[in-house]
Structure formats: structure tokens, C-alpha cells
Amino acid sequence: MALQSDNDVSEKLKVLREKFLTRARSDIRELSGYAEQTRSGTLSAEGLIRCYQSLHRLAGSAGTFGLPRLGEQARLIEKQLKSQAEALGETSEAQRQSVEVSDGFADSIDALASLIEESSENLSSAESGNLTSPDQNRFEGSHGMQIRILLVDDDAGGQVASLATELGRYGFICQFVDQRDETALEGIFSGITGASSILCRDSAMPVVMQHARKQENEGSRRRPPVVVIGANDSFDNEYRIAKAGASAFFSAPVSVPELAERVELLAIERSSGVNGRVLIVEDDAELAEHYCLVLSAAGIEAKSLTDPRRLMAELYSFQPDIVLMDVQIGDYSGVTLARLIRFESRWLSLPIIYLSSEDDRDDQLEALSKGADEFLVKPVSDDYLVRSARIRCYRARQLSDLMNRDSLTGLLKHSLIKQELEKELARCRRFGHLSSVAMIDLDYFKQVNDTWGHRYGDIVIRALANLLRNRLRETDMIGRYGGEEFMVVLPDCSVQAAADLLKSIGESFSELVFAVGEKNFQVTLSAGIAGVNEFPSGAEALEAADQALYQCKHEGRNGVAIYSANK
Known part of the structure; x- marks a missing residue:
């Protein structure tokens, strides 16, 4: 779902609140009919179940739309019917028989009618006024967007600034900032765009950090990560640096390959474009749309x-990345649906979070034991919903990366990069x-391992x-094929353009210096x-690229070689 402006989203949320009020009034009129049936002794089992479902929906949604008292009252009445409704739901042959309900049920239903009018007169729009904008929490970027490194030092030829040339070979854009220049330091945090x-x-x-905190207090976007270099690697010094807010620390002399890797990972982590995908399973259409609008406004695809x-x-x-699901969706049980999802091995690790008005801890644990992972109790504020979804999507993607990406490089695994070629x-x-x-x-890589050891082979x-991540486009796909072999899929790129690109990357790589002691x-x-395009299958195209690689080595x-059927 495309990101929308705050005003646009606020207007849509206002329309949703009006739709909710119209539907809630209709639901309460229907509930009042059930109340009259209880007084005349004609309420059927089916009617009680429908009454319970309507109260459950109202209890879960009223608070979100600014009517918390209505939601609380609906929840209290729902609790009165819960055990009876669940028991009757298991005996479909008795759906039409008349049933008795607890004393005070009809009067409590009548109270809802007056409560909705009282609450709607004072309806607050505070919830929708605090939307979380994606620009406040993220920078755009991923692999394929060059990462900018701001080197802060008091000397353009100093310890930190001197790293610019070596880091530039990795494809980073390096910029020196004089730490004595107050204006330049302020500009670091107010003017940064992209992954940095x-x-x-x-x-x-x-x-x-003084300037970083100043920008944060003024409501600026989340600051870029700060990586610190120092000669003192004692526990006390590193603790002081961590307490101040640094994201990483390197003791001098610095291993440039390891520094480049950490800088890149931190910048990309802070620059995720979309904060995940959320599927919302909810029978209340207005509430589901409300959640989608709020999440989408925060950069989460919902x-x-x-x-x-x-x-x-x-x-x-x-x-x-995650599923948000009510415990009761009309005639269907969310608990049963969670169990059904787990029938397929593809979804065994998919996080399922119940989003429900159910507040009984024992009932929550029982529901969780059937296949879900967590409980969020309605009503959920917009800000809490966004932060919860973002955190859980991030963790879900971390787990996905552990399964789908090579642990040493973070690139796609052998099988997945081959799938991308077929796609x-x-x-x-x-x-x-x-x-x-x-x-x-990598050329003569066995000699690297034999001469310098496997630790340095891994660094290479x-x-x-x-x-490769820094120099290739976001649409390009990179995988570790095995050992020291890599596979790259370059969409919308001719073989000559690919050859020119990889030749440039090869030249940059050959300039990298790996230090082992002195x-x-x-x-x-x-x-x-x-x-x-020249082959009927991805496997044959890959075989041709492999033949060209051996030609290059021969x-x-x-260097770089392009496959030719005539060679």
C-alpha cells in the first residue's frame, strides 16, 4: 500500500470513525432486540451467539475509534455470555432452542444505547493526531544505494579522515567534517538523506552526540549510527562510549575490511525502506481498514x-512477515485458524499475534498454546500498534535472514540465488x-588461506x-554460490554493460589492502x-557464465569474460 500524507490519512480515519458510529448504532439496535427477547423468554441459542459475536467486535473496536467507555462496557457484557456462547457453539442442533441468560443482561444492553450517544458527542481525534510518519523513523536505502560516511575529525589528515581513501574503494561516499565547525556538525544531522x-x-x-541529541529533541528523524575509533579498548572506556550512544567501537589500528562491513550493516539497518508486511485478519471491516491506514502511513505494508x-x-x-489476527472472526475461531496455518511447514516460523479484547491471562495462554506467538489486547493505540508491528517485523526478518542468507556474508544462499535467476x-x-x-x-584464494589463515580468508x-552490495543496484541480486564463488543476477542489463561494471568492481577490489600485523x-x-535471455533455462545460462569464468582464468x-558459443 502506497505511503500517504498525514492529512490524507487523518481524513480517511475521520471517515472511518463516522462509519464505525453508524455501524455501532445499528449493532446496538440489534442488541436491544436481543435484550427484549431475553425479557420475553424467547432468546434462542443462535441469537445469544450472534449477540456474543457483536459484543466481541464492539469491545475490540470502540476504544480504537475514541469510545473507550463503550468498549469497556461491551467487554463486561461479553464476558457474561462467553462460557455459555462457546458451549452453545459446539452444539449446532440446539441453535434454535430458547435459552436463559444472567440477570441484568438486558439492562446492560440498554445502557449501551445511551452510552454511545454520550461518548460520540465527546469523540476525541487524539489517536489519529499522533500518526507515526515514515520520515521520522527511517532513511531510504538498501544495497544499490551508495552509503555516505561522514568522517568527523579535527584534522583533514588525521586518524579518522585518513581512512577516506581506503573506505572509498568499497564504494562508500566519504565526506570530511571538521569537529571544530559548529555549523557543519549541526548540518550532519539536519541535512542527511539516504543511508549514512x-x-x-x-x-x-x-x-x-551533543548535536545528535539536540536534533532528536527537536523532533528530527532518527539519527544515523555513530561508529567510534579509539586507542583505549579498556572495559571502562568502551562502557563510556556505549553509554553515550555509539553503535560500534573499533580500537586502533583499525581493520578496514571489518570497519567497512560494520559501517555498511549499521547504515542499511537504519535505512530500511519498508518496515515489513503485516496481514491483518479481522472481521470488523472499519477496524481492519483503520489498522491498515495507520501502518501504511508509518511505512509498513499492510x-x-x-x-x-x-x-x-x-x-x-x-x-x-507477521499475521495480526483476532481470536474470534465471525463464526471462525482465530485459535483454530492459527493451528490450520501451522499445518503447512512453509508457515511454521510465521509469527502469529492475536489482536483481541480478550484480557483473561489464562484464556490468553490457552490460545497461545494452539499455535500463536503473542497477544496484543485491544484497544491498541495507533503508536503502540506501529511500534509493535515494526519490532516484530524486524525480528521476523532477522530470523528469515538466518534461514535464507549465508552467515558469513549476509548474501543469498546457493539455492535461493539460483531461484532468483529462474525468476x-x-x-x-x-x-x-x-x-x-x-x-x-577470487583468484588464488587457496594461497590466501594457506599463507594467512582462514580467518583472513573470511575477511577477504x-x-x-x-x-558488491555497495556497487550494485537495489534490483540486482547477489548470492554466495559456494566457497569463494559469488553469483550475481543483473536485471535489465546487457552483457557488455555487465562486463564494464564488473571490470570496474574488480579494479576497486584489487586496490583493497588486507593487513596482517606489519x-x-x-x-x-x-x-x-x-x-x-540467450538460454532456455536459468541453469543453462549459469553454466554458460561458469564457462566464461573458466575462460577468464585460463x-x-x-579480468572479465563474456560467454560466446563460438569459443
Whole structure:
């Protein structure tokens, strides 16, 4: 769902509140009819169940739309009917028989009618006035957008500023900021756009964090991560730096590959464009739309589902990070739906969070034991909903990355990058554009491991992964194929354009210096490229790229070769 302006969202929420009031009045008129039936002794089991479902929906939604007293009263009446309604729901053959309910039920229903009019006169729009804007909490960016590093030092040739050249080889845009220039320091936090990190010495950290806190107090967007370099790596010094708010600390002399990797990960973590996907399973249409609007305004892609029969189809089409689901959705039990979702191994790790007015702890635990992960009790404020969804989506994606990404590099695993190649071939056929696939291999990598050890071999592999992420587009897909081999899928990119790009990346990589004590070494790479469109399957295109890679190695390594059927 596209992001919308605060005014646009507020207007839509106002319309939803009016729709809720109209529906709530209609529900209460229906409930009043049930109340009269109880007085005449004609209330059927089916009527009691419908009454219970209507009260459950009202209890869960009234608070969100600014009528908390109405929701609380509806919840109290719902509790009176809960055990009886659930028991009757298990005996469908007795649905039409008349039933008795507890004393005071009819009078409590009558009180709802006067309460909604009293509450609606004082309806507050405070909830919708505190929308969380995506611009307040994130920067745009991901791999494919160059990361800017602001090097804060008191000397353009100093310890931190001198790292600009080496970090620039990884594809970072480096900018020196004089820590003595107050105007420049203020501009760091007020003028940053895109994925960025701040790099400073520990002696400069107090003044850097002073400006960071000033911007945060003025309501600026979330500050970029601050990475600190210092010679004192004692526990007390590192504790002081952590307490001040630093995101990372490196003791001098700095390992540039490890510094580059950390800076990139921190910047990308703070720059996530969309904060996740949320599927909302809720039979209250106005409430579901309210949740979707609020989440969407905060940069979270949300979709609502009011018909549980379409649940499994929506899971596969929408691929949510989390599911927010009521415990009772009309005639369907959310607890049973959670168990149904777990029938398929694909969804065993999908977080399911109940969003319900159910506040009995024992009932909550019982519901959780059937397949869900957590409980959020309605009514939920807009801000709390956004923060809860964002945190849970972030954790869900972390777990997904652990399963789908290579632990050393953070790139797609072997099987997944091959799947992306097949998907790109299908897109090429559908849209008619040219795309390329490349195989990349580190030259003489066995010698690196034999000479310097596997620890430094891992550093070299991570360095290439970081360089590829920084130099390739967001639409490009990168995977670790195995060992020191990488696979890259380049959509809408001819083989010649791909060759020029990888040649430039290879030149930058060959300039990286890896230090081992007082010694250092450098590594080169070879790459083979094939046109995705030229083959009937992704596997054959990959085989062609592999043949081109071996051709490059045969011709002396440290270069790029394009597959040709004539060679």
C-alpha cells in the first residue's frame, strides 16, 4: 500500500470513525432486540451467539475509534455470555432452542444505547493526531544505494579522515567534517538523506552526540549510527562510549575490511525502506481498514482480510512477515485458524499475534498454546500498534535472514540465488528486456588461506560481499554460490554493460589492502558473464557464465569474460 500524507490519512480515519458510529448504532439496535427477547423468554441459542459475536467486535473496536467507555462496557457484557456462547457453539442442533441468560443482561444492553450517544458527542481525534510518519523513523536505502560516511575529525589528515581513501574503494561516499565547525556538525544531522554513518574518534564523540541529541529533541528523524575509533579498548572506556550512544567501537589500528562491513550493516539497518508486511485478519471491516491506514502511513505494508476462507491463499500471495489476527472472526475461531496455518511447514516460523479484547491471562495462554506467538489486547493505540508491528517485523526478518542468507556474508544462499535467476528469466520473457548473470571467483584464494589463515580468508570474502552490495543496484541480486564463488543476477542489463561494471568492481577490489600485523596482501577476482535471455533455462545460462569464468582464468585471471558459443 502506497505511503500517504498525514492529512490524507487523518481524513480517511475521520471517515472511518463516522462509519464505525453508524455501524455501532445499528449493532446496538440489534442488541436491544436481543435484550427484549431475553425479557420475553424467547432468546434462542443462535441469537445469544450472534449477540456474543457483536459484543466481541464492539469491545475490540470502540476504544480504537475514541469510545473507550463503550468498549469497556461491551467487554463486561461479553464476558457474561462467553462460557455459555462457546458451549452453545459446539452444539449446532440446539441453535434454535430458547435459552436463559444472567440477570441484568438486558439492562446492560440498554445502557449501551445511551452510552454511545454520550461518548460520540465527546469523540476525541487524539489517536489519529499522533500518526507515526515514515520520515521520522527511517532513511531510504538498501544495497544499490551508495552509503555516505561522514568522517568527523579535527584534522583533514588525521586518524579518522585518513581512512577516506581506503573506505572509498568499497564504494562508500566519504565526506570530511571538521569537529571544530559548529555549523557543519549541526548540518550532519539536519541535512542527511539516504543511508549514512558517522565515523569519529572517541575524543570527538561528546560533541558529536551533543548535536545528535539536540536534533532528536527537536523532533528530527532518527539519527544515523555513530561508529567510534579509539586507542583505549579498556572495559571502562568502551562502557563510556556505549553509554553515550555509539553503535560500534573499533580500537586502533583499525581493520578496514571489518570497519567497512560494520559501517555498511549499521547504515542499511537504519535505512530500511519498508518496515515489513503485516496481514491483518479481522472481521470488523472499519477496524481492519483503520489498522491498515495507520501502518501504511508509518511505512509498513499492510493488507486486511475479513474472510478467513481466503487466509491460506493470501498468505502465499502476500508473503507477510507477521499475521495480526483476532481470536474470534465471525463464526471462525482465530485459535483454530492459527493451528490450520501451522499445518503447512512453509508457515511454521510465521509469527502469529492475536489482536483481541480478550484480557483473561489464562484464556490468553490457552490460545497461545494452539499455535500463536503473542497477544496484543485491544484497544491498541495507533503508536503502540506501529511500534509493535515494526519490532516484530524486524525480528521476523532477522530470523528469515538466518534461514535464507549465508552467515558469513549476509548474501543469498546457493539455492535461493539460483531461484532468483529462474525468476529473472521469466521476467525477461514477459517484459522483453535483456539481463545478465555473472559468476565471480577470487583468484588464488587457496594461497590466501594457506599463507594467512582462514580467518583472513573470511575477511577477504566479506570484503568482496560488501563491495558488491555497495556497487550494485537495489534490483540486482547477489548470492554466495559456494566457497569463494559469488553469483550475481543483473536485471535489465546487457552483457557488455555487465562486463564494464564488473571490470570496474574488480579494479576497486584489487586496490583493497588486507593487513596482517606489519605485513599486507591484495587479492584479485575473475568473472564470467552470460546473457540470461540467450538460454532456455536459468541453469543453462549459469553454466554458460561458469564457462566464461573458466575462460577468464585460463587467460590469466584478474579480468572479465563474456560467454560466446563460438569459443
